[in-house]
Amino acid sequence: MMAVTKRNILLYFRDKSALFFSLLAVIILVVLYGTFLGNLISDSLPDFLAKKWLLLSWIFAGILAVTSVTTTLGAFGTMVEDRSTEADLDFYASPIKRSSLFGGYVMSSIFVGFIMCLLVLLTANAIFFFSGDEMLTYIQLFKVVGVIGLSVISSSSMILLLVSFFKTVKAFAAASTVIGTLLGFLAGIYIPIGNLPAYLQIIIKLFPTSHSAALFRQILMEQPLQETFAQAPESAKHEFLKDMGVFYEINGSLTSPTFSVLYLIGIAVFFSILAVVLLKRKRS
Amino acid sequence: MSKIIEVHHLFKSFGAMEAVKDVSFYVEEGSLFSFLGTNGAGKSTTISILLTLLKQDAGVVKVNGLTVGKDDDAIRNEIGVVFQQSILDPLLTVKENLDYRARLYKMTKEERLAAIDRVADTVDISSIMQRRYGKLSGGQKRRVDIARGLLHQPKILLLDEPTTGLDPQNRKQIWNTILELQRKTNMTVFLTTHYIEEAANSNFVVVMKEGEIIAKGTPHYLKSQYSANRLMIIAKNPAQLRSQFQTDKLAFTEEHSTFLIQLEKTTDAIVLLAKYEELIDSFEVQKSSLDDVFIQIHNGKDDIHHDGCYEA
Numbered sequence: 001m002m003a004v005t006k007r008n009i010l011l012y013f014r015d016k017s018a019l020f021f022s023l024l025a026v027i028i029l030v031v032l033y034g035t036f037l038g039n040l041i042s043d044s045l046p047d048f049l050a051k052k053w054l055l056l057s058w059i060f061a062g063i064l065a066v067t068s069v070t071t072t073l074g075a076f077g078t079m080v081e082d083r084s085t086e087a088d089l090d091f092y093a094s095p096i097k098r099s100s101l102f103g104g105y106v107m108s109s110i111f112v113g114f115i116m117c118l119l120v121l122l123t124a125n126a127i128f129f130f131s132g133d134e135m136l137t138y139i140q141l142f143k144v145v146g147v148i149g150l151s152v153i154s155s156s157s158m159i160l161l162l163v164s165f166f167k168t169v170k171a172f173a174a175a176s177t178v179i180g181t182l183l184g185f186l187a188g189i190y191i192p193i194g195n196l197p198a199y200l201q202i203i204i205k206l207f208p209t210s211h212s213a214a215l216f217r218q219i220l221m222e223q224p225l226q227e228t229f230a231q232a233p234e235s236a237k238h239e240f241l242k243d244m245g246v247f248y249e250i251n252g253s254l255t256s257p258t259f260s261v262l263y264l265i266g267i268a269v270f271f272s273i274l275a276v277v278l279l280k281r282k283r284s
Numbered sequence: 285m286s287k288i289i290e291v292h293h294l295f296k297s298f299g300a301m302e303a304v305k306d307v308s309f310y311v312e313e314g315s316l317f318s319f320l321g322t323n324g325a326g327k328s329t330t331i332s333i334l335l336t337l338l339k340q341d342a343g344v345v346k347v348n349g350l351t352v353g354k355d356d357d358a359i360r361n362e363i364g365v366v367f368q369q370s371i372l373d374p375l376l377t378v379k380e381n382l383d384y385r386a387r388l389y390k391m392t393k394e395e396r397l398a399a400i401d402r403v404a405d406t407v408d409i410s411s412i413m414q415r416r417y418g419k420l421s422g423g424q425k426r427r428v429d430i431a432r433g434l435l436h437q438p439k440i441l442l443l444d445e446p447t448t449g450l451d452p453q454n455r456k457q458i459w460n461t462i463l464e465l466q467r468k469t470n471m472t473v474f475l476t477t478h479y480i481e482e483a484a485n486s487n488f489v490v491v492m493k494e495g496e497i498i499a500k501g502t503p504h505y506l507k508s509q510y511s512a513n514r515l516m517i518i519a520k521n522p523a524q525l526r527s528q529f530q531t532d533k534l535a536f537t538e539e540h541s542t543f544l545i546q547l548e549k550t551t552d553a554i555v556l557l558a559k560y561e562e563l564i565d566s567f568e569v570q571k572s573s574l575d576d577v578f579i580q581i582h583n584g585k586d587d588i589h590h591d592g593c594y595e596a
Contacts, residue, residue: 003387007373014375090371090432093335094388095360 004091004104005111008078012112015077021173022074023116025180026067029189033059037190044195045240048232053133054224058244060124061216062189064144065209067120068151069159070180072113076156076163079105080172102279106156113152121148124220134223143219151212154264157271158208164278187213194243205248208267211260217246218257288313288440288472289334294343296329303329305495307343311474311488313439316466318483319476320578321492327476330492331444334474335365348439361389364433366443370425374418378409378428381417382435389436403431407461423454430461441465443475447482459485480578491581499581510577513547515556516568525563 012018042055082088091101121144128135136144166172184190185200187209193201204210225246229237238254241247247254289311296304304326311317321327332338333345336356345352347359372381379400386396404410407427412420417428426446433441446462447455463485466473475482483489484503491499491506499506519525522541529536529543534556537544547553553569 003384007376007384010380011373011375085371086367086369087371087373089337089367090365090385091388092337093360093363093365094385095357095390096388 001100001103001107004101005107008075008104008108009111011078012075012108018074018077021176022071024177025070025183026063028181029063029066029184032190041192048228050224050227054221054228056127056131057220057224058217060120061220062187062213064117064120064148064216065151065187065213066183066189067117068113068148068212069155069183069209070176071116072109072152072155073159073176073179075109075112076105076159077169077172078108079163080166081169084168106160109159110152110156113155114148117148117152118145136220140219140222144216147212147215147219150261150264154208154212154268157268157275160275161271161278164275183209186210188245189213192243193245193248204245205250208264210245210248211263214245214248214255215257215260217244221246286313287311288348289474290346291330292344294330294333294345295341296333296338297341302495307492307495307497309490309497309500311472313472314470315487316473316485317475318486318489319474319492320478320480320483320489322478322582325492326495327492328444331442331476335363335442336360361436362439364436364438364441366429366433366441366446368444368448370429372417372428372432375416377414377416379413381428382432385432386435399435403434406434406465407431422450423457426450426454426458427461438471440472440474443473445476445478447477447479493582506581507577510580511571513550513569513571515545515547515553516570517543517545518565518567519543519563520565521563525560528560528563
């Protein structure tokens with residue numbers, strides 16, 4: 001399995017265009033925030049302390065959530081390509097188990113997603129440093145890395161299922177672009193959940209990536225939130241957390257971090273089982 | 285010699301299409317075996333089963349005593365494959381490609397390095413080890429493909445149409461490599477091709493058509509069995525020769541004022557030429573090539589084409 005994993009990772013980083021496209025959604029996101037989304041969101045909120053720091057943290061949390069999906073998805077492109085070019089025959093004719101081969105695809109995409117998210121995290125921390133804001137503490141970094149792992153694993157399990165439907169690289173590339181773009185809406189990243197109609201809010205709350213985004217926000221925004229709402233009433237803070245998707249309101253109360261973590265684990269387990277069952281059925 | 289591959293009554297269908305119908309043959313250890321057939325003849329299906337990539341509907345396939353379907357992993361260690369299409373990664377260097385493929389055989393680092401050196405030497409690719417596979421020429425890629433197939437020192441090397449898409453010079457070089465390999469290592473070489481002239485180098489040929497074996501034997505046997513010879517005569521006076529043949533009750537055909545007579549063997553021409561010497565302007569004795577044999581096996585006797593061999 002390690003042989004296939006290493007090979008796939010190397011292929012992902014060698015293939016400059018695949019690398020670029022897997023980051024395209026992230027690049028678009030950054031450009032949108034930079035040009036008008038950032039101002040739009042900022043204008044919709046009243047002025048308060050540490051506003052820029054708070055919003056920047058919020059934005060980076062969203063970018064991390066998107067990255068955890070799109071880079072994982074991009075790395076799975078190798079699997080689709082191997083299948084469409086029949087390069088996978090060479091693996092099937094070698095004495096390795098099919099499970100090792102699929103394990104290799106999954107492991108490499110998890111690794112790629114993890115590394116790319118770490119790069120985003122480092123960039124975020126560097127920007128906090130250069131803009132004179134407080135950097136993340138070690139404990140926070142540790143937590144973020146944990147959430148990155150969880151997020152990447154759950155994304156990878158969903159993508160594994162998705163990928164088994166694609167026969168050609170073209171179809172997969174088209175789907176990747178659509179997914180990358182939709183993702184920003186479905187996880188309440190382009191526009192905060194509070195500004196969206198009720199039916200979209202329900203979809204966002206169900207969408208797994210929203211929960212990665214929420215967890216990232218909870219950690220990254222911890223310090224600026226303390227500063228912003230030090231003097232403010234509890235109800236104002238509650239409203240803000242709800243509208244910005246830091247916590248989601250389900251049945252009248254805000255979701256706990258544990259809920260989001262369990263939700264992501266549940267998604268990972270469910271889709272992994274589904275993918276394994278489908279792959280096994282396909283084989284026979 | 286022992287039988288390294290045995291196929292008994294193999295059947296495989298895809299839906300209503302019967303790709304392989306009751307195919308049986310065997311391959312002797314150390315031989316060069318050719319599997320001949322046009323596209324869609326069932327060659328690929330048969331070798332896919334042999335390679336454990338496909339499950340047969342019925343029949344038994346044994347590779348070095350191991351049964352396909354039961355000992356698949358062991359069989360995969362016995363066979364090296366050169367696929368028809370390039371299957372290595374274009375973005376990786378030759379060395380990286382070989383290294384990652386060698387890892388599939390549970391080799392230690394030292395074993396891998398030794399194996400890569402060995403195969404690079406065998407197919408003469410040492411000078412291109414650091415180049416990206418995708419940037420290589422067709423002939424170079426093919427060499428690397430063969431090197432990949434040899435990594436785990438298989439007993440059998442299976443090549444699926446190894447020279448398809450190569451220019452004549454590269455084709456010849458690849459052939460020399462394959463022949464040399466077989467001679468030096470005494471490895472069993474199993475290849476599929478639709479070029480009969482390539483099969484001419486082999487010890488044994490099996491010809492498939494529409495899922496069935498329609499001929500098998502040594503190239504020499506096939507040639508003697510299916511080839512035909514004929515005498516072509518241009519007459520000084522066609523009308524006179526025609527009437528003479530008719531009086532003598534000699535079977536002939538006429539094409540654009542040349543007379544064609546089927547011969548059992550080329551030497552039969554001598555008697556005829558002596559007999560009709562006065563009437564003959566020029567003649568040619570033609571012996572069919574392997575290509576003709578192939579076409580003949582496929583289509584029956586009518587379509588045979590001739591290459592000139594013995595000019596008058």
